[in-house]
Amino acid sequence: MATDSRELLFVLGTRPEIIKLAPVIRATEASEKFSTQLIHTGQHYDDELSDVFFETLSVPKPDEWLGIGSGTQGEQTAEALRGIERAITALSPDAVVALGDTNAVLSAALATSKMDPAFAHIEAGIRSFDRSMPEEVNRVLADRVTDLAFAPTETAVEHLSAEGVTTNVWMVGNTVVDACLEHAPIAEKQSAVLERLGISEDRYAVATIHRPRNTDQQDRLVKIIDALDDQSFPVIFPVHPRTQDALAGIDVNSDGALRFIDPLNYLDFLKLLNSARLVSTDSGGIQEEASILEVPCLTVRPNTERPETIKAGVNELVEPKNLSKRIREIYQNPTIRQEMTGHPHLYGNGNSAEKIVSILEEEL
Structure with a gap:
């Protein structure tokens, strides 16, 4: 590992986040420019939805488990916010990376926005335009404070632009393709x-x-x-x-x-x-x-x-x-x-993680 490597703190908490972040984590670990730390908030706490995926996807198990488990939206967000804030203070990462629209993502975005690291949001700009969904609220709020927005589609880029998020936005495809x-x-x-x-x-x-x-x-x-x-x-x-x-x-x-x-x-x-x-x-x-x-x-x-x-x-x-x-x-x-078949490339060709890591290397 290079002595001048940048520290990345990955925050994840659910099965889909583990799957989709795995290609990015593997790519950053292969880069001499980064060292990585993982925090698992524990939103999915069943072994079949969490632990086993780290082994299957060849991703290191988290350095810290917050163990939040179930609870109300506010309880999950508040406990994750406290835990992530403590981790940022202890580790002083250059960037915090989160993916998607869970309470873990919102907590990571809020904690990072009031501290020094950059916040990198993967899957930025996705919208259902249904504010009754907690996930939609999480997406919108996270994107308002993101420093590095990685959008999966041109439509997502357009959504961000319509909301005034026009700088440091990249269309990179979706890492789910890499994983699949x-x-x-x-x-x-x-x-x-x-x-x-x-x-x-x-x-x-x-x-x-x-x-x-x-x-x-x-x-x-x-x-x-x-x-x-x-x-x-x-x-x-x-x-x-x-x-x-x-x-x-x-x-x-x-x-x-x-x-x-x-x-x-x-x-x-x-x-x-x-x-x-x-x-x-x-x-x-x-x-x-x-x-x-x-x-x-x-x-x-x-x-x-x-x-x-x-x-x-x-x-x-x-x-x-x-x-x-x-x-x-x-x-x-x-x-x-x-x-209803025949469109396997809606989200890219399987090189999204490579694009994201390349941009992180350049920007950080």
Whole structure:
């Protein structure tokens, strides 16, 4: 390591952040110009959603775990803010790097804005224009105080410009492409998830639901579960801890197509998604991954911060009342499925981490 290396402090707290930051962390560790420290806020604290991903993605385990866990939006943000501020004071990094739209990102942005380091926001400029979503508030506020804005698309650059953020903005693509392209072939060779579940390639659908809009409204969640269960083919549902808690509070009898399973490690989930005939989700990251892997996607939300997937025709917004019918139509109709694939490069060609690290080297 060079003696004049710059110190980067990476802040992460959820499974998608670990996956998407992994290529950047690996690239910075390979650079003689940087030394790195990692803080895990602990927003995702289940081992299958956190620890195992560091091993799978060949990323060092965090130097500090804040262990925040669950709690209200304010509690999570406040505890992370305190922990990140302490870390900045102790380490004096040249820059704090965070990705996405979680409470960890907002806490990192707020802490850094009142201290010396630069704040680098990866996935800057993404917008759903729905302020009822905590994630949207986090995105907007983080981008207002960012020093280095790494936007995944030209649309994101335009959003930033419309909000007055026009300097130190770079369109770099999305690091999810780097992660997918590197790990999908490994998952294909190593994962035995289909055999364990007793399912065949292209003969099932995948579902993931975890957003508060869907889990915190019981009537809405019941309609989604009923729609997923009302199929003639297996629908595999890895259950997020938040969703597990929500399901415990309602009367759900999955006696049809739906199969609840525990959360999967990254390679198993990549294999499961890549081999599915379609996916139904409310996750922004899975919308991206589905487009890269060319799997038709139904997003159970009234809006999305990934509008390029809608424009390309590889993703559709659907309400719970229409979900069962639309799943069936896509599954049964090869013409529809063909129309919903074929755009794997919406977020770049897999060199986003390289671009980000190159810019950090120059700017810092």
